[in-house]
Amino acid sequence: GQQLNQSPQSMFIQEGEDVSMNCTSSSIFNTWLWYKQEPGEGPVLLIALYKAGELTSNGRLTAQFGITRKDSFLNISASIPSDVGIYFCAGLKTGANNLFFGTGTRLTVIP
């Protein structure tokens, strides 16, 4: 299946620090989504991006749809302990039904 590569695979940061993670693919997507998953729960949608170059914020979270349409970035500012979880990117191709998921970035915030 389609591979979306996320980096870094895991992050250990101090509370208050900013976080950056990215997602890259060899294919073009027309929609990028970012999810957060906590233990025992399903993925929760954080941000949806629909246009190349689009920059969208949701509170302390900011995500961008790459100009090439082959990548996306998620930034978290001033991290707090409840930001802990696994962050997944997901891409959707034009005319396709199914999302392709990234490999995930596991975030640990140290108080």
Added chain:
Amino acid sequence: SAVISQKPSRDICQRGTSLTIQCQVDSQVTMMFWYRQQPGQSLTLIATANQGSEATYESGFVIDKFPISRPNLTFSTLTVSNMSPEDSSIYLCSSRGGPDQPQHFGDGTRLSIL
């Protein structure tokens, strides 16, 4: 956004048995999907549940092993048949209101096979 409820939330089953997982969405949705997630791993699409017709399965998944029903626009079931320990996983239901709508997930069913 749609609220998706799955039942059961977890189960422990004997090998060789089958389990049916139910998924209820609180609004009518165009698309429903079933995913599998191994612990600590990413999500893999099993199939798209089509209302009124046979599900569309991804490579590596077959109807005999994972029969799916979708009788209406708010409900779907996934059966894991003739289970073996390799089927131990999290099974997630997902829905999308329309082709250009965001996709949401239930909290999953955690399945362990002994």
